[in-house]
Amino acid sequence: MIRTVSYPFVRGWRNLRQTPVLSLATILSIAVALGIVALFAVLLINGQQVAERWRQDVRMVAYLQQVPDATELDLWRTEMLRLPGVAAVDYTSPAQAMNDFRARLSRRADLLDGLPEDFLPASLVLKVAADFKNTDEIDALAGRLRNDPRVADLRYGRQWLERVSALTAVIKLVGGTLGVFLLCAAVLIVANTIRLTLYSRRDELEIMALVGASPYYLKTPYLVEGMIQGGCGGVLALASVALLFQTVLVANLSILHSLLGIGEVLFLPWQWQVMVMVSGVVLGLLGSSFALRRLLRK
Amino acid sequence: MVRLYNVCKSYPGNSAVLDDISFTVAKGEFTYLTGPSGAGKSTLLQLVYAAQRVQRGQILVNGQNVTRMTERRLSLLRRSLGIVFQDFRLLPFRTVFENVGLPLEVQGVGRREIAARVNEQLRFVGLQDKLQRRPPELSGGEQQRVAIARALVVDPVLVLADEPTGNLDAATSRDILKLFTHINEQGVTILMASHDRLLMRRYARREIALADGRVSPPDNNLS
Numbered sequence: 427m428i429r430t431v432s433y434p435f436v437r438g439w440r441n442l443r444q445t446p447v448l449s450l451a452t453i454l455s456i457a458v459a460l461g462i463v464a465l466f467a468v469l470l471i472n473g474q475q476v477a478e479r480w481r482q483d484v485r486m487v488a489y490l491q492q493v494p495d496a497t498e499l500d501l502w503r504t505e506m507l508r509l510p511g512v513a514a515v516d517y518t519s520p521a522q523a524m525n526d527f528r529a530r531l532s533r534r535a536d537l538l539d540g541l542p543e544d545f546l547p548a549s550l551v552l553k554v555a556a557d558f559k560n561t562d563e564i565d566a567l568a569g570r571l572r573n574d575p576r577v578a579d580l581r582y583g584r585q586w587l588e589r590v591s592a593l594t595a596v597i598k599l600v601g602g603t604l605g606v607f608l609l610c611a612a613v614l615i616v617a618n619t620i621r622l623t624l625y626s627r628r629d630e631l632e633i634m635a636l637v638g639a640s641p642y643y644l645k646t647p648y649l650v651e652g653m654i655q656g657g658c659g660g661v662l663a664l665a666s667v668a669l670l671f672q673t674v675l676v677a678n679l680s681i682l683h684s685l686l687g688i689g690e691v692l693f694l695p696w697q698w699q700v701m702v703m704v705s706g707v708v709l710g711l712l713g714s715s716f717a718l719r720r721l722l723r724k
Numbered sequence: 725m726v727r728l729y730n731v732c733k734s735y736p737g738n739s740a741v742l743d744d745i746s747f748t749v750a751k752g753e754f755t756y757l758t759g760p761s762g763a764g765k766s767t768l769l770q771l772v773y774a775a776q777r778v779q780r781g782q783i784l785v786n787g788q789n790v791t792r793m794t795e796r797r798l799s800l801l802r803r804s805l806g807i808v809f810q811d812f813r814l815l816p817f818r819t820v821f822e823n824v825g826l827p828l829e830v831q832g833v834g835r836r837e838i839a840a841r842v843n844e845q846l847r848f849v850g851l852q853d854k855l856q857r858r859p860p861e862l863s864g865g866e867q868q869r870v871a872i873a874r875a876l877v878v879d880p881v882l883v884l885a886d887e888p889t890g891n892l893d894a895a896t897s898r899d900i901l902k903l904f905t906h907i908n909e910q911g912v913t914i915l916m917a918s919h920d921r922l923l924m925r926r927y928a929r930r931e932i933a934l935a936d937g938r939v940s941p942p943d944n945n946l947s
């Protein structure tokens with residue numbers, strides 16, 4: 427019984443070892459296909475993180491013409507809070523702004539030494555309500571604030587939001603299209619490898635069939651061979667993307683991320699990692715069953 | 725055990741090899757299939773174990789219609805057949821032991837039982853000292869005996885042998901015939917293609933003679 431279960435694995439593994447170059451080429455092509463898809467997934471995850479973060483934390487900074495006194499400030503604050511979509515209003519005094527700037531410059535803070543305390547303008551930081559997140563509404567709010575005579579300048583990351591959204595859309599499109607093509611190619615490559623193995627063993631397979639081997643017995647080793655190739659390809663894809671991620675992506679993406687105040691650059695969550703490997707196995711299985719469809723159907 | 729009804733078979737681009745063949749081989753019978761080279765003896769046997777498909781007609785083997793059978797059912801049926809191929813069909817990279825054990829291996833028989841039955845069978849055909857050789861290292865006659873051992877190792881109910889003495893000298897041929905006679909006496913049905921007149925005269929049996937795609941007399945029903 428144990429033999430019946432382990433047999434296809436033993437045979438599948440033996441097949442692999444008997445054609446190492448071919449198998450390796452197959453594994454590599456699966457790895458390339460899955461790796462590219464996984465790479466796009468990493469970019470997508472991080473792009474979406476940026477977009478999402480921005481969406482959850484839309485702030486507008488209104489730089490004020492003059493520094494308000496306490497009563498003015500209270501008045502303005504309540505007035506702005508009454509505007510649709512404004513969730514919170516925080517005041518930053520010129521001194522505070524200077525302190526923040528100093529902190530950001532850290533070691534080079536001495537550059538600011540000669541400057542007057544009110545060198546930087548006072549500002550109101552408006553937090554936009556969570557249910558007020560589409561760009562049209564935000565634009566309308568921004569328009570009202572800009573027309574306010576007390577506001578000297580208004581800053582918010584509208585363009586960023588749009589660019590990031592556009593970027594994630596492009597990543598999805600390119601990654602998806604390329605992915606479908608590459609995955610189909612990988613299936614065909616597996617099918618071809620298995621077909622070659624089948625061809626080189628057609629005598630053996632025929633003899634085995636003639637002495638009573640069931641189709642199941644004949645086919646499963648090749649299905650397993652395809653699955654092993656696919657699984658190896660999946661693992662290799664994941665490993666290469668992880669390596670690329672550690673060496674290149676983290677460094678580059680983290681610049682962008684720290685600019686936007688987002689914590690970490692993300693790798694694929696474990697569910698996705700499992701999915702990459704499972705996809706490899708499924709690709710291999712698909713490819714080999716493709717090749718086996720015509721076996722024994724002379 | 726074997727029944728053919730109006731069987732027709734032709735290869736693409738050929739005229740009919742077998743044209744409306746009908747006959748019955750009863751259980752326990754030992755029958756020769758004779759005819760000149762190219763008469764269609766091998767083709768007929770291939771139809772019986774369904775390596776070829778008929779164009780027309782029906783073939784029953786042990787009560788089962790092999791002309792309309794799934795590969796899976798067919799594989800189960802073949803486990804009860806002992807087939808000796810004219811061209812042996814041995815696996816060149818496997819040892820004699822592995823070749824003879826193959827039919828048992830594909831059925832999932834355990835290692836120890838395979839070893840016991842293969843050794844017994846190889847003793848039966850006189851090759852017990854060659855088990856670790858590979859077929860290309862053996863003479864034609866020895867390969868033929870390996871093929872016979874592989875056919876008999878499954879304890880078949882029906883043996884289909886395609887010129888099993890074609891590569892053997894007269895003495896070994898007689899040994900093989902005695903061997904077949906011996907298993908036939910234990911109730912195994914045998915259908916054996918041959919054109920060895922001398923041998924068949926010595927061990928006279930019922931003959932089914934093929935000529936021009938048809939069964940020609942004498943179909944002298946001896947058994």
Ligand SMILES: Nc1ncnc2c1ncn2[C@@H]1O[C@H](COP(=O)(O)OP(=O)(O)O)[C@@H](O)[C@H]1O
Nearest residue numbers: 735738741759760761762763764765766767768
């Ligand atoms: N696979 C095949 N494809 C085409 N023709 C074949 C094939 N096998 C046999 N034949 C032809 O069928 C005829 C009968 O062959 P065969 O059954 O081998 O005869 P026998 O075994 O009696 O010598 C021959 O003319 C042979 O050329």
Ligand SMILES: [Mg+2]
Nearest residue numbers: 765766767810
């Ligand atoms: Mg022949």
